[in-house]
Amino acid sequence: MSAALIVLIGVLFASGTFLLLQRSLTRIILGVGIMANAVNVLILSIGARAGEAPIIGRDGEFTDPVPQALVLTAIVIGFGITAFLLALAWRGWTIDGNDDVEDDDEDKRVASAKPLLGGTEVPGDYQ
Amino acid sequence: MFVLLFAHFIVATAALTVLKSRPRVSAVLGICVFVATIIATLQWGRTTDGVREVSFNWIGDLGLSLHLRLDSFAVMMVLIISVLGALVLAYSLAYFDPDETTARFTGFFIAFAGVMSGLVMSADLFTMFVFWELTSVLSFLLIGLHSESGHARASALRALLVTGAGGLCLLAGVALFQVELGTTSFQELANMAPTGTVITVAAILVLLGAFTKSAQFPFHFWLPGAMAAPTPVSAYLHSATMVKAGIVLMARMSPIFGDLDVWRWMVVVAGGITMVLGGVRAMYATDAKLLLAHSTVSQLGFLGILAGIGIPGATYAAVVHLAAHAVFKAALFLSVGAVDHAVGSRDIRTLSGVGRQMPLVAILATLSAASMAGIIPLFGFATKEKALAVLLKADDKVGAVGNVALAFVVVGAVLSTAYSVRFVRGVFGTKKDCAPSHVHHAPSFLLVAPVVLLSSASLIAGLFAKQTGHLFDAVATTLSPEATGKLALWPGVNTALIVSVIVVAVGAAIGYVFPLAATARELPVTGDKVYLSLLQGILTGSKKITKYTQNGSLQTYVVVTMGVVIATLMYSLATDQLPHFDNMVIADxxxxxxxxxxxxxxxxxxxxxxxxxxxxxxxxxxxxxxxxxxxxxxxxxxxxxxxxxxxxxxxxxxxxxxxxxxxxxxxIKGSARTAQIVFSVSVGLVVALFALLVGNSRQAPSVGEEYITRSSPQGGGNNVVNVILVDFRGVDTMGEITVLAVAALGVANLVNMARRQRKPKVVEASQ
Incomplete structure (x- = not known):
């Protein structure tokens, strides 16, 4: 197997992770895109050896068609996710004029709020 | 009979839905169901000697079925439930205004009676557990009937959490029995007479469930709080029926496990403490209803000892005293309700001269209180004599634990007499330094009639104690074949009578001189305080966990997710064997x-x-x-x-x-950025290492070779990848298309929303 592809996989994963950790939704989408490519190359390169395209009638040693079928599906689904995220980014922009991913307000409220259950005290007489 | 069980639920559903605006109609329907149940049960009890059983298959594969069995003990309990149910429901017609709350009360009440009947008829622990939980839920709804009151909600929640925790213990016990023995049926358990550590643990778990339901120490504290419910609810659920569920369970189980030392000691110590503690608290209560609540706790402790100690004679005593208690305690609650309704107060420090103005209620309540105090010739006297006589001889059968039980019961009985006297003196007596209470209106017929019936029942059952005693023969022998006994109005001068006379004399003296306005010192540790700190602890703890696991930051989630991925990868890379790197090239x-x-x-x-x-x-x-x-x-x-x-x-x-x-x-700048880079690079390195090792680890040939040979003849195509996608793995492709369609819908919606919102903004800007 090709050492160059292994290096490429490492670089793509590192870059994808770094971009996913950023605040800007645009960079997160970039990260998703890079990460999707990384996974596709990973599946293909560890699942098959480079060779002739698996089309009956061609000469030479065929490469394994199964990883290709998996990756083909993955490419299309990655496209769906990217398109949805882009629409989300646009929608976010029209609402508050930036594309930052803020910490979730609801979660922050839960973490800081007073005890959720009021009125657990019972008048002394009834204890 | 079993059809009538369903009738309860049908009427209850009707009361909560179509008859919502007519609670009186549903109450009358409910009374009809109760009366029909009474008649059917009596009819059955007269005509057959056997036992009627019915079983509904529920989840057959798991061996779960609902198994009901109407034996003599169940007959007695169903009669108590239905008779008291009819009386209390009739009483509630006069007690409540016919509004929406009353409609809810009526529906829950009838449903509760049905569930409780199912509980006492349960032939196995699993069926009992199902009804057991339903009674907890309905009790929660009824305590919190006035849901606008914070106090009612807190009390309802507390009752639910305590009895619910007990329900979980019960479930664990049931599961252990099922796994260990393959059955939870009372009869089969009795036939097997199982022993062993697992069985002991299961029995203790079941016992803990019974303790929470029947308010035994240390779970006694929820019951007084349950008095936030309207008086008819307190009279029915929290004195006569639901709290007896634990006693019923103990009575069913103690013939099987009563010989276990740990069972016997737990029952006696918990019951004894409950009996004395409840009695002491009753002596300090100033709200008449609360006094009765504490007295119920005390009596439940007494019943717990009798039902759980596992002596056949005590089982008989438990059965008769259970009936006696249900009758007198319901009467007492209902008479307090009548006084409350007429005067508008239940405070025994300020009520004065009520007895003179409401003589009938006063006489009836005094009769029932005398039954509670165990004074001849009332029912309570006969049953208490029986219990004392059995416990005086318990030493021979069970050793030291019998003496402990006797000591607790004697102290508890003194307190019973004392708080009975305190109750009558406080509610109906005339106090020198208090102005006479103003009775707004005479209690109506329906408020008094049930009390008349119940109090005279206490008197008649006491006067004809011998005959009454025979009625319970079959009931007790159903539970344990040797559980025979008899009651007597005048047992003759014996040790039990002498003890009883001393108990009543001392108790009456204490009750007479003990100040009505006495306030108890606050205890440093109460069940209630422990409960509250536990509850707070759980709430704070879960908030803390949420704070750390759900902090709202996307970055944290990414780090955690990727961290888990590389940690598992590194673990398996470190433990697996290294492959051979024969096929490595720099590039293809x-x-x-x-x-x-x-x-x-x-x-x-x-x-x-x-x-x-x-x-x-x-x-x-x-x-x-x-x-x-x-x-x-x-x-x-x-x-x-x-x-x-x-x-x-x-x-x-x-x-x-x-x-x-x-x-x-x-x-992001500075050290945070450096940390991000370090983390990302490590992810990249680990995944690259993973690719290197996995890519060289293939041992078996790929399934792809088979696809290549099958592609042309079976799929009719030469491009193997295409054939796999549209033919061999066509369903996967369907899934993929579905994902795309969903994503497309999402995109279309987001874009449309954004467009709609932008238009007015543009208009504003142009203006």
Whole structure:
């Protein structure tokens, strides 16, 4: 197997992770895109050896068609996710004029709020 | 009989839905169901000697079925439930105004009676557990009937949590029995007479469930709080019926497990403490209803000892005293309700001269209180004599634990007499330093009639104790064949009578001189305080866990997710054997090497550039480079698809970016950024290592070879990848298309929403 592809996989994963950790939704989408490519190359390169395209009638040693079928599906689904995220980014922009991913307000409220259950005290007489 | 059980639920459902605006109609319907149940039960009890059983298959595969069995003990309990149910429901007609709350009360009340009847008829522990939980839920709804009151809600929640925790213990016990013995039926358990550590643990778990339901120490504290419920609810659920569920369970189980030392000691110690503690608290209560609540706790302790100690005679005493208690305690609660209704107060420090103005209620309540105090010739006297006589001889049968039980019961009985006297003196007596209470109106017929019936029942059952005693023969022998006994109005002068006379004399004296306004010192540790701190602890603890696991930051979630991925990868890489690296090459072809280098450079720029436009454009570049890699690898289909997809994504990306500023505004700096880089690089390294090892680890040939041979003859196509996608794995492709369709719907919605919202903004700007 090709050492160059292994290096490429490492670089793509590192870059994808770094971009996913950023605040800007645009960079997160970039990260998703890079990460999707990384996974596709990973599946293909560890699942098959480079060779002739698996089309009956061609000469030479065929490469394994199964990883290709998996990756083909993955490419299309990655496209769906990217398109949805882009629409989300646009929608976010029209609402508050930036594309930052803020910490979730609801979660922050839960973490800081007073005890959720009021009125657990019972008048002394009834204890 | 079993049809009537369903009738309860049908009427209850009707009361909560179609008859919502007519609670009186549903109450009358409910009384009809109760009366029908009474008649059917009596009829059955007269005509057959056997036992009627019915079983509903529920989840057959798991061996779960609902199994009901109407034996003599169940008959007695169903009669108590239905008779008291009819009386209390009739009473409630006069007690409540016919509004929406009353409609809810009526519905829950009738449903509760049905569930409780099911509980006492349960032939196995599992069925009992199902009804057991339903009674907890209905009790919760009834305590919290006035849901606008915080106090009612807190009390209801507390009752639910305590009895619910007990229900979980019961469930664990049931599961242990089922796993260990393959059955939870009372009869089969009795036949097997199982022993062993697991069985002991299961029995203790079941006992804990019974303790919570019947308010035994240390779970006694929820019951007084349950008095937030309206008086008819307190009279019915929290003195006569539901709290007896634990006693019923103990009575069913103690013939099987009563010989276990740990069972016997737990029952006696918990019951004894409950009996004395409840008695003492009753002496300090100033609310008449609360006094009765504490007295119920005390009596439940007494019943617990009798039902659980596992002596046949005590089982008989438990059964008769259970009936006696249900009758007198319901009467007492209802008379307090009548006084409350007429005067508007239950405070025994200020009520004065009520007895003179409401003589009938006073006489009836005094009769029932005398039964509670155990004074001849009332029912309570006969049953208490029986209990004392059995416990005086318990020493021979069970040793020291019998003496402990006797000591607790004697102290408890003194307190019983004392708080009975205190109750009568406080509610009906005339106090020198208090103005006479104003009775607004005489209690109506329906408020008094049930009390008349119940109090005279206490008197008649006491006067004819011998005959009454015979009625319970079959009931007690159902539980344990040797549980025979008899009651007597005048047992003759014996030790039990002498003890009893001393008990009553001392108790009456204490009750007479003990100040009505006495206040108890606050105890440093009460069940209630422990409960509250536990509850607070759980709430704070779960908040803390939420705070750390759900802190709302996307970055944290990414780090955790990727961290878990690389940790598991590293673990398996570290533990697996290393493969041989025979097939490694630097690159498959010089061109591949060149494209990979280009791709790495592009990726670096995408990662670090501050310009959105450049980043998006070069992401497309990365995608096209990878398409070339696919093509060189022998995957032309992938290359084609990749080029199409990357082109569309690039166009859409640029369209969206048109709206956004050209540069990224905020980027994380300093040590946080360094940490991000270190983390990302480690992810990359671990995944690369993973690829290196896994890529060289293939041992079996790929399934792909079979696809290649089958492709043309079976799929009719020469492009194997295409045939796999549309033929061999066609369903996967269906799934993929579905995902795309859902994503498309999401995109369309988001875009439409954004458009709609933008229009008015543009108009505003132009104005």
């Amino acid at each position: 072809s010089p061109l591949q090497f060149g494209v990979v280098v280009l791709c790495i450079v592009l990726t670096g720029v995408v990662t670090f550039t501050a310009h959105r436009f450049v980043a998006a454009l070069l992401l497309g570049g990365v995608g096209f480079a990878i398409a070339v890699i696919f093509a060189l690898f022998g995957a032309p289909d992938l290359a084609l698809t990749q080029i199409l997809v990357e082109t569309i994504v690039l166009v859409v990306f640029l369209l969206v970016l048109r709206q956004l500023p050209s540069k990224f505004e905020r980027s």
